Amino acid sequence: MQGEGPAICLGDDVDTDQIIAGRYLRTKDRSVWAAHLLEDLDPTLAGRARGAVIVAGRNMGCGSSREQAVVALREAGVVAVVAPSFARIFFRNAINVGLPVIEAPVLPCTDGVHVAFDLDARWVEVDGERYPVRPLLEKMVAILRAGGLVPYWRSGR
């Protein structure tokens, strides 16, 4: 599985409240979540998210277990999230909704630089420099490829 896009750089400990604030959870309209993605951190971010790869710091997605956080990222068109470490439930939720999450070393990041990844070949490339990523299981990649856990099962695995 491969992908690429311009980088959006985030720091350490971005929690799910920052990803999608609690005040937007009353709706079930996913486009609302996408429109307000990471709004409190950077109001311009949602507008740049489509086709981008998020390069985050440690403990990405910590905080509450709200599944809306990964749905918001996916609906906003984020291609993948790369980070040195993820909060456990965020990581599981991301795979389950088909959002690639990639564990890599701490990467140098400047907004807009080109990021590419190949999960089968196990690398991520930032601004022309290649880094190793922690290999996912084949099953996890298959779930991602299907677009998440529910479609993975619907398609007969």
Added chain:
Amino acid sequence: MSTLSEQILGAPAGEYVDREVDLAFAHDGTGILAREALRDMGVERLPHPERIRLIFDHIVPANTGTTATLQAELRGYARSTGIELTDAGGGICHQVMSEGPVRPGMVVVGADSHSCTLGAFGAFATGVGATDMAAIWASGSTWFRVPETIAVRLSGTLTGAAEPKDVALTYVSRLGMEGATYRALEFVGSGAAGISMDGRLTLCNMAVETGAKTGMFYADSTTVRYLEEYGVSVEPWIPEDCRYEREIDIDLSGIVPLVALQHRVDNVREVEEVAGTHLDQVFVGTCTNGRYEDLARFAGIVRGKRVAVRTLVVPASRAVLARAIATGVLADIVDAGCMVAPPGCGPCLGAHMGVLGEGEVCLSTANRNFKNRMGVGGEIYIASASTAAASALAGEIAVPEVA
């Protein structure tokens, strides 16, 4: 040379593994969601219904028509698929699973965050979401990231009125609410052997309050003897030398009764510091401290006296209730003026019975004191069964006397 998680999951910390799940359980709340996810996934046939358990504990008996209808649907689903159902009154899912089903070395997954409780048997036990649970029911397996491990090294023995709950509050306050995120906790050291199975379940139960994926004890002679009572024979598990990511030391002989102040479980003080705080309710129960030893300790203190505040006692399971009846512990509790409710989660989650009113203060033996958990505007102090007993008699927070 591996940690217990690494041995059971069969890979070094940090790696992803796909593992068969030995037991996968859900309760009335999450069971409904897993059932819905299975429908979305188009799954009809479950390959291993014998590995699945449904246990009704969160809202039992049903409080409204809506709850009753959802439970009836899930009951029907269990019947049609051959899943073993423990219906209302059987007890809290984690407790029911601890009364025979879970064995050392198993991989156990529950659709509830306190599934880590079952690590007390030396099983790898953790909680997942309802969609994950549906996929586990559909396939019999799931993936895990093998966690790094923090050792909680216990030495000495508990003295005075200190209980395993006070040890749990000690490590939670030392690690903090995010201190062990994604890690496994292993309770090791010379002090571990002296802790009963009920105490181990209490200690492992609160692992998730530090963000941990699970808390574990190595199976030893205590585990073997406990499971023998349920007709299950197992072998002790000999620990290997291994490298922990971090270690914390706790001297059990130095522990005194503790209490967590609202609204954080890691906001821990000595009971003495808040003694005299007015209470409107005392609640003894939950998957943390609703076991027989807790009820017996509570009864030992209130026996022959009268509680001075509304006090609700909820046994963690039917087996706990039956034993408390047989030994006279329940009569002592009732004679002291306490209410007794059917086995289950009771008021722990604030869904029904024992809900707090605005501004009311409760001392509870549960594991969480988050804002509004037991009712909007209510305040929760978390403590042991002994502290609950002393406080119930006083009508205010009180330090338990040495038995």
